[in-house]
Amino acid sequence: PRTGEHTRTGLSKAALKQDFLDNLFYIQGRFREVASPHDLYMAAAFTTRDRLLKHWVESAQVFKTSHARTVCYLSAEYLLGPHLATNLVNLGIMETAHEASKELGLDLEAILEEEEEPGLGNGGLGRLAACFMESLSTCQIPAIGYGIRYEFGIFDQAIEDGWQVEKTDNWLRNGNPWEIPRPRIRFAVGYGGYTESYRDERGQTRRRWQPALVINGMAYDTPILGYRTANANLLRLWKAEATCSFDFQAFNTGDYYGAVHASIQAETISKVLYPNDEPEAGKELRLKQQYFFVSCSVQDMIRLHLNTVGPLETFAEKFVIQLNDTHPALAVVELMRLLLDEHAMSWEQAWDITHRTFCYTNHTLLPEALETWSVSLFERLLPRHLELIYEINRRFLDEVRMRFLGDEARVWRMSLIAEGSERRVRMANLAVVGSRAVNGVAKLHSKLVKTMLFKDFADLWPDRFHNVTNGVTPRRFMVVANPRLSKLITRTCGHDHWIRDLELLRELEAHVDDAGFQAEWRAVKYAAKRDLVEWMQQTTDIRLDPESLFDVQAKRFHEYKRQHLKVLHVIRCYQQIKQGQTQDLVPRAFIFGGKAAPGYFMAKLMIKLINAVGAVINNDPQVNGWIRVAFLPNFNVKNSQRLYPAADLSEQISLAGKEASGTGNMKFSMNGALTIGTLDGANVEIREAVGAENFFLFGMTAEEALQRQITGYRPWEFYQNDPELKSDIDLINSGLFSHGDTQLFRPLTDNLINHDPFMVLADYRAYLDCQKTVSDTYKDRERWTRMSIFNVARIGRFSSDRAIREYAEHIWKVEPRVIDPVT
Numbered sequence: 001p002r003t004g005e006h007t008r009t010g011l012s013k014a015a016l017k018q019d020f021l022d023n024l025f026y027i028q029g030r031f032r033e034v035a036s037p038h039d040l041y042m043a044a045a046f047t048t049r050d051r052l053l054k055h056w057v058e059s060a061q062v063f064k065t066s067h068a069r070t071v072c073y074l075s076a077e078y079l080l081g082p083h084l085a086t087n088l089v090n091l092g093i094m095e096t097a098h099e100a101s102k103e104l105g106l107d108l109e110a111i112l113e114e115e116e117e118p119g120l121g122n123g124g125l126g127r128l129a130a131c132f133m134e135s136l137s138t139c140q141i142p143a144i145g146y147g148i149r150y151e152f153g154i155f156d157q158a159i160e161d162g163w164q165v166e167k168t169d170n171w172l173r174n175g176n177p178w179e180i181p182r183p184r185i186r187f188a189v190g191y192g193g194y195t196e197s198y199r200d201e202r203g204q205t206r207r208r209w210q211p212a213l214v215i216n217g218m219a220y221d222t223p224i225l226g227y228r229t230a231n232a233n234l235l236r237l238w239k240a241e242a243t244c245s246f247d248f249q250a251f252n253t254g255d256y257y258g259a260v261h262a263s264i265q266a267e268t269i270s271k272v273l274y275p276n277d278e279p280e281a282g283k284e285l286r287l288k289q290q291y292f293f294v295s296c297s298v299q300d301m302i303r304l305h306l307n308t309v310g311p312l313e314t315f316a317e318k319f320v321i322q323l324n325d326t327h328p329a330l331a332v333v334e335l336m337r338l339l340l341d342e343h344a345m346s347w348e349q350a351w352d353i354t355h356r357t358f359c360y361t362n363h364t365l366l367p368e369a370l371e372t373w374s375v376s377l378f379e380r381l382l383p384r385h386l387e388l389i390y391e392i393n394r395r396f397l398d399e400v401r402m403r404f405l406g407d408e409a410r411v412w413r414m415s416l417i418a419e420g421s422e423r424r425v426r427m428a429n430l431a432v433v434g435s436r437a438v439n440g441v442a443k444l445h446s447k448l449v450k451t452m453l454f455k456d457f458a459d460l461w462p463d464r465f466h467n468v469t470n471g472v473t474p475r476r477f478m479v480v481a482n483p484r485l486s487k488l489i490t491r492t493c494g495h496d497h498w499i500r501d502l503e504l505l506r507e508l509e510a511h512v513d514d515a516g517f518q519a520e521w522r523a524v525k526y527a528a529k530r531d532l533v534e535w536m537q538q539t540t541d542i543r544l545d546p547e548s549l550f551d552v553q554a555k556r557f558h559e560y561k562r563q564h565l566k567v568l569h570v571i572r573c574y575q576q577i578k579q580g581q582t583q584d585l586v587p588r589a590f591i592f593g594g595k596a597a598p599g600y601f602m603a604k605l606m607i608k609l610i611n612a613v614g615a616v617i618n619n620d621p622q623v624n625g626w627i628r629v630a631f632l633p634n635f636n637v638k639n640s641q642r643l644y645p646a647a648d649l650s651e652q653i654s655l656a657g658k659e660a661s662g663t664g665n666m667k668f669s670m671n672g673a674l675t676i677g678t679l680d681g682a683n684v685e686i687r688e689a690v691g692a693e694n695f696f697l698f699g700m701t702a703e704e705a706l707q708r709q710i711t712g713y714r715p716w717e718f719y720q721n722d723p724e725l726k727s728d729i730d731l732i733n734s735g736l737f738s739h740g741d742t743q744l745f746r747p748l749t750d751n752l753i754n755h756d757p758f759m760v761l762a763d764y765r766a767y768l769d770c771q772k773t774v775s776d777t778y779k780d781r782e783r784w785t786r787m788s789i790f791n792v793a794r795i796g797r798f799s800s801d802r803a804i805r806e807y808a809e810h811i812w813k814v815e816p817r818v819i820d821p822v823t
């Protein structure tokens, strides 16, 4: 180490080497000679963590003593991805770590590969939370992320006989070096029981809740460092435990197994992430999970407030709580309960504080994806909260009646309780009523939120509605995922400031016509494609040609995302080649990736179809020079980082009006892929930003799709009137892809022909025409390269730093708090 430098915090090569060897010895208990790859990874992780902790402890101290206004991000999901590489980048020691490893005779790349990612999320929403945590630190905004420490994250996907098979994700098996257990930070969470009135010591009549079951939540903290800042925020995840691991009374009465059973019951609450990105009816454990983490988090904020600031009157000045969708919406009611029942506040004051504290982000317009819970389940599990919801609703509906005299239909629509054969609590309405700001995640989405989904609410409170278009962190999705591209950009711009100020990528435009730069750009893409080819060969045994166009659709499987539209295109290409009509084609590798919810039959059938079509095409020597189909199993954050850099074409083909934003679209574009897409979600803004001439647009607009739906959509007319479409669907039904089984894919094809809720057939022709333009463009490599450069140069808006700054300024009203690095 340099003189005066501490081995555990110093950033020199010597300090890193020394600390690495110390951690290997003192934590892993190994000499260099006998260390396993996992030992080496753990030592590297602890070495990195030592440096994080310095910033984190300092940040916590400053935030505490300066009473900094703090953002509390509440999310049921954090899809974090591997920590080691991003932390090295954010500490500014990736290069040094490489050199240090080399001198120790180690391969840093292999060590990075060892890390198992925490997959505590399903897809977009969970990944957004992870990007936001990183950008909050980078933008130096004091923040705490609250969530659940699931013991099992999103399942690992294997493909067997073409079908998705789910394997449990035991991510904690080998230990988690990034978290710090906080056994002293524990809160009690109740369930069930009854409510009652009682007289308090001043003779006032009050309500209270006597839960039947009480469990504990214990905090596990993970530091999240910003890019080259000394600011580190806190991600605090809760694990559920029994209140005491032994029920002595049960033990004494001889019910040993009963006592153990109770502790197992409590621990199931944080056991597993629900692998659906849509609510399933009646899942009691899911409601328990939501209340569990929300209650711990709100209690923690109250504790922090009382410890640092003082009386709860100023709670809304100290904290702003952002709800990541409705999953944590119960926090509104929990804060009310604690203020009223535990802190003896008046309703008016409690509501004023609560309402000024909360903000809510909506992530979906699909009616089936809006959360509701049956009143009877609520009553059984959270009786006091149901009472409070009724009272919030009573006061709210009086306000509605006053504003819209005699409009009882409106009162019904806006009520927090849906009346019907079964009464249900509408979590979205609760979130809107309980928040001072509501936002969508892309311009189009926010417009539809305001004019369709929550129109009644926007009539009442127009100023409550906002837009904040999503973004993604360039540290992970450019610097870590694509070091070659990042180095080329840094060399070309002459600086690396673009990593913290992504709009600076615009400087690349000055070089777009430079033939030398174009050649380097192509070489970078080609190298990434070769890496992917090699990895795909190892993991799936599918051989891809790096010269071909890498056409990628990677995202959760959903009918609205229309993976089947892409399959129809693949089948069309196949038929064209078989018929010798190759004039409009370029060689392509069709690459798919994504998981399906285990109970979503149609999505799983789409995966089977892709693999079935791939098996036939990849084994047909007549077409192999032209097309290949690859399904990349287990699409997660780690694998996505291999995919984005290698993509030439990004498929963003959802039916317009259905994809709230999309964020994969941004990650592809940042890595120089061109987009073929509909006017949906953030595609609209990406196209505006990169220029219409650098984007392949097709399909109906949201308005046209809606109009079609209203006037009556008849998919079979498209099937009957377009011979190519008919022939593509008929080929699926012929049994060619299913060893003669003509029924296997019927549920899919029948649904397309007879119902087609996401209008695949209506957009089919436009999609194929657009794909022809894609092929023509790809043949002109120079033109394609220019378009690719423009995509990167103009994508700066889609950094999550920009999104966070917008939240900070327009929604949260919070200022950065700069932590000075102390040496």
Ligand code: 26Q
Residues within 6 Å of the ligand: 122, 123, 124, 125, 126, 128, 274, 276, 277, 278, 279, 280, 286, 327, 363, 364, 371, 441, 470, 659, 660, 661, 662, 663, 681
């Ligand atoms: C709810 C209740 C019960 C069980 C599960 C759920 C649940 C879980 C996850 C509901 C929804 C989700 C995830 C939704 C999601 O990922 N939405 C995506 O959010 C992205 C970030 O804003 C957007 O870019 C995507 O457009 C949107 O689909």
